[in-house]
Amino acid sequence: MIMEVIKHDIVIIGAGLAGLRAAIASAEKSRDVSIAIIAKTYPIRCHSVCAEGGTAAVLREDEGDNFDLHAWDTIKGSDFLADQDAVEFFVREIPKEILRLDNWGCPWSRREDGKIAQRAFGGMSFNRTVFAADRTGFHEVHTLYERCLMYPNITRYDEYFVTNIFIEDNSIKGISAINLRNGEMTFFNAKAVILATGGAGRLYGFTTYSHQVTGDGLAIAYRAGVALKDMEFVQFHPTGLIPSGILMTEACRSEGGYLRNRDGERFMKRYAPEKMELAPRDVVSRAMWTEIIEGRGIDGPYGSYIALDLTHLGEEKINERLPLIREAARKFSGIDPVDEPIPVKPVAHYTMGGLHTNMFTETTVKGLYAAGEVSAVSIHGANRLGSNSTAECLVFGRVAGEKAVEYVQGKSFAEITKEERLAEEKRVFDEFLGRSGDENPYEIKKALNEVMDRYFWIFRNGDEMKEGIKRIQELKRKYENIEISDKSRGFNTQLIHAMEIGFMLDLAEVVAFGAYAREESRGAHYRLDYPKRDDERWLKHTLAHFTPKGPKLDYIPVTITKWQPVERKY
């Protein structure tokens, strides 16, 4: 068999917001470097298109907003686990990204005077969230994808599934990927690699994430020796549509929507009297789950739920500001939000943790960068504010793209050796695809989803998590005995799914270990047996290192510049 070997100065894995932004940044910085974007889907099929509500940016200092305010909101939102130097850098960079997207064609929603419009968002103390109706991520991705077409030094490899990265002397030297079309293993030698593969949300069964978000980049780099940071912090978005989990954007509430329990009560007044429905997501999700547990949810065919009430907003406003929400609620729940409240409950939505990088997206491996949800830079800490994630992808995608160009100057290729190529082929095709066993990989995935939904959900406690860890480890053992029934090569999606499930099992274990070890409640990580934040013991980042026996944890300090932790009230 002939193995194809391709060379690019910079290889970007993932074609969502962060990956596309990185590619443009590299191409803008140098017309001479060759840049590859490798993704397991066609362009614009990435999960970033599902981002709805907006992107936070300080645009109107003349109207009262400022960088310190955005930074403070973000740090308080993070329950003080964000690195403050990274946050300060981030808030200053994002306004330029909004304007670049404007220059490149993004259809931002506008004020009557023609300026870019902004809306309120949870935990933000100023109306600073820029938006394109309720399809912000969709329009941002399309704008960046289309912009990418202008640069001759960007080459796309659509529908290539990355299986591994190659490192020599602690420097990156390339990656391997299955070309889905013919099923052949392809090797890419690269001087720099940028991981932009997104989060790990499909660990959970009830989730807003696209099917493809399986944490591939997280797991591949973790196995190769890059530590995972703060993975126990998983965001539960308050409003997932029942029964599918499809995201009902926070903008529903920032445009004036209410949350009501079975008595019609706006119960948020008992949990966050000042911010009400626009408290940060961890606070609102806990409040909703408490209402459900305590019997004040509304009974439905899929269990107890909470009502997201938009009926008082009127048809015109809903059509103008929330058209996708109306369309999705009608198509996927049979409910028109103009006439009736939308049935929702909290849903797994975002991975605050990620690959350990510094604020310049550099990992501990030379030439290997991570940007967007796959990374923990870390600006989100223990709880991300809505509309800071698309912002993160734009800012740190750019940083990664520029850093990579600086890094490759004067460097030569260190090639993936023939032995390494043969070994990877053997690992994937002979030992994995070729094995026989009696476990169905999809059954394992289903069981994993149930474990995560049950033991590592909004309210956690030590005993249950211990049981959860045991079950994850059992599933890992079962996974050793799976059989991929489809042995063919071309477009073998079962092979791809089976590899993804392997990635998810490793990541689930890291989430579980980190959550069990952290004996406090902070941001999205809430423990019934340790209900208070404990800065003395736990104001620190978790790092999980791969070992064949399971994750090994250690901790590093949080960077504090000028905001000391205080009690968090909304």
Place this chain on the structure above:
Amino acid sequence: MEREVLFRIRRFDGEHAYWQDFQFKARKGMTVLEGLYHIKESIDGSLSFRASCRMGVCGSCAVKVNGRPRLACETQIFDIGDTLEIEPLDNMSVLRDLVVDMDGFFRKHEAVKPYLIRGGDNYGNPKELMQTPKELHAYYDFSLCIKCGACYSVCPASATRSDYLGPAAMTAAYRFCADSRDEGKDERLRLVSGSEGVWRCHFNAECSEVCPKNIEPAKAVQKMKLMSAIRIIKSIFR
């Protein structure tokens, strides 16, 4: 509520095309995509199809259901009936089962320069451009295309002429020509005024009928024809 349904799926293994039947119990509200996943996960793991967002935004899962292109994720099984014939989209070659080759489709989109063409912007120090809500609405509906290929698969002009750019690319061309921030209208019109461009459209308007986002590509093509005609007339008198 549950009910027995039949999925008749057009399969292709790289050499042979054939029909295969799958029978299972569907529940109320279950989508065609959920049906396909059910088959793959519990009945036949070799079935190949594309899917991602499952909420009608990413454009991955367009297939033919009882002869009409639809997004599998937003089509409910019971809305179609008890027997569903599922096939890959037309006008593109089949790679495997329901997976078609969309490279050509994307290349055609790329060919119309689907981005703002502007001189003088400063990458390092960008400036906010003004655009009123009215100017935004002039093109906004046409910016909602998810590139699922449904329109392209039913276009009779695309079926007979492989070089015809097709309805999705035309929609993209119009979307940028109608954007008040764009300065590249002439350049783009030149690209779509040739024999592979707008004048090839038969105006059957099937594209608008099948668009899952109700974008009306046929309307975009008509508007492009008008722009193109004006450009030709202007060039005569220049």
